[in-house]
Amino acid sequence: xxxxxxxxxxxxxxxxxxxxxxxxxxxxxxxxxxxxxxxxxxxxxxxxxxxxxxxxxxxxxxxxxxxxxxxxxxxxxxxxxxxxxxxxxxxxxxxxxxxxxxxxxxxxxxxxxxxxxxxxxxxxxxxxxxxxxxxxxxxxxxxxxxxxxxxxxxxxxxxxxxxxxxxxxxxxxxxxxxxxxxxxxxxxxxxxxxxxxxxxxxxxxxxxxxxxxxxxxxxxxxxxxxxxxxxxxxxxxxxx
Ligand SMILES: [Zn+2]
Numbered sequence: 001x002x003x004x005x006x007x008x009x010x011x012x013x014x015x016x017x018x019x020x021x022x023x024x025x026x027x028x029x030x031x032x033x034x035x036x037x038x039x040x041x042x043x044x045x046x047x048x049x050x051x052x053x054x055x056x057x058x059x060x061x062x063x064x065x066x067x068x069x070x071x072x073x074x075x076x077x078x079x080x081x082x083x084x085x086x087x088x089x090x091x092x093x094x095x096x097x098x099x100x101x102x103x104x105x106x107x108x109x110x111x112x113x114x115x116x117x118x119x120x121x122x123x124x125x126x127x128x129x130x131x132x133x134x135x136x137x138x139x140x141x142x143x144x145x146x147x148x149x150x151x152x153x154x155x156x157x158x159x160x161x162x163x164x165x166x167x168x169x170x171x172x173x174x175x176x177x178x179x180x181x182x183x184x185x186x187x188x189x190x191x192x193x194x195x196x197x198x199x200x201x202x203x204x205x206x207x208x209x210x211x212x213x214x215x216x217x218x219x220x221x222x223x224x225x226x227x228x229x230x231x232x233x234x235x236x237x238x239x240x
Contacts, residue, residue, distance in 0.1 A: 041205070043202075046130050061182075102228050111124060113137060129198070
């Protein structure tokens, strides 16, 4: 579908997508080779809880992406990130919280991070292992933020001075809701890969509620992630 007023030409979009694909491939490679010293047996529960929450978050972003796409089709226009970002983020936060507190999960410590409009990353984490998880997620946002601020970024080509000024002040002002959601979904996908890799490293040698005996083959496997039915919960999310 083609939307009126969409500023970037096909070539610019292709170039931007190529840059994103490259950044993603580089991060995925980094996930494989990450230092093995950040996480140890005492971190297994934190990693498992984070792994399950990140998987839940990816599923919720998928649901929201489908919903916003269908709204865009009906309205025939792009929905901006700025207008709906907080609402969408609330839906995902609710899913994460429900999974964290599910009785099928394990007790775990919390950590958070953010990347500001100048691409500076802040991490609040109680352990080196969780710090690694959060830094990994935020390093993706930092890459996207740095790409936005490059001299040849697509938004600088627009002839609309208001869009240009808006983008100088805040990346969200030119970002579509779909782009915003895909960026977050990718951040959580990277978290899933990262935590899964760390857990694989620990599985053979750590005793933890995160691991259960495997029926055959390898001696241990990951516990099943909780999959709560969100319809059982009263939601503040306005897009249930
Ligand atoms: Zn994020």
